[in-house]
Amino acid sequence: MKKPGSPIIPLAWLLAVVVLDQATKAWVMDRFAMFELLPVIPGLFNLTYLTNTGAAFGMLAGAQTIWRQVFFVGVAALALGVMAFSYRQFRNQGKIFAHAxxxxxxxxxxxxxDRLRFGAVVDFLDFYVGSHHWPAFNVAxxxxxxxxxxxxxxxxxYPPQESEK
Structure with missing residues (x-):
């Protein structure tokens, strides 16, 4: 019987991402005023301090605060549960799944x-071409x-192996 994969890889990535994400957001919040913009590569990339109370692309940003928070905290908890379940299912299929x-x-x-601390997610990476901007995002x-x-x-x-009968 094959030994189950170790949870060290996903836990290390989880910790590294959280630390880097929170450190970069703290740096931006400390150094920038809200909506302040710093061109890094003119015509392509800016650093800017924005917050997003909604989901991806600002979806649900206009919803009532308490319900929006309950929804997003619930979705995050569900996502983490799915990740734990997924790890159990995929841990022996290749390390790429542990990293993912x-x-x-x-x-x-x-x-x-961010949602628990500020009621919104801090975004600061702003990529664009001409006047066409991709929605700002962050390390997370x-x-x-x-x-x-x-x-x-x-x-x-690594497609799933068919179980032997």
């Missing part, structure tokens, strides 16, 4: 901390996207 799950969980926790959002990408890649590289 850790990144996604770390991103969920990083943004959950990036970790979630990279984690999902790794999970998809792992699913393509």
């Amino acid at each position: 799950i850790g990144l996604i969980a770390g991103g969920a926790v990083g943004n959950l901390i 959002d990036s970790a979630i996207c990279v984690g999902v990408g790794l999970f998809i890649l792992g699913s393509l590289l």
Whole structure:
């Protein structure tokens, strides 16, 4: 019988993402006024201090505060539960899944901390081309996207083995 995978990889990613996410957000909040903009690569990338009370792309930003908070905290708790379940299901299928799950969980926790502390998520990475801006995001959002990408890649590289009868 194959030995179950160790939870060290996803826990290390979770911790690293949360620390980096919260450190970068603290730096931005300390150095920038709300909506202040610092061009880093003109025509492509700015640092700016924004908050998002909604979900991705500002969805649900106009909902009543208490219900919005309950919803997002519930969604984050559910996502973390799904990540724990997913780890149990995928831990023996390849380390790529452990990395993916850790990144996604770390991103969920990083943004959950913001919602609990500030009632909104701090965003500061602003990419654009001309007048076309991608919605601002943060380290936690990036970790979630990279984690999902790794999970998809792992699913393509390591398809589930059919169980023997």
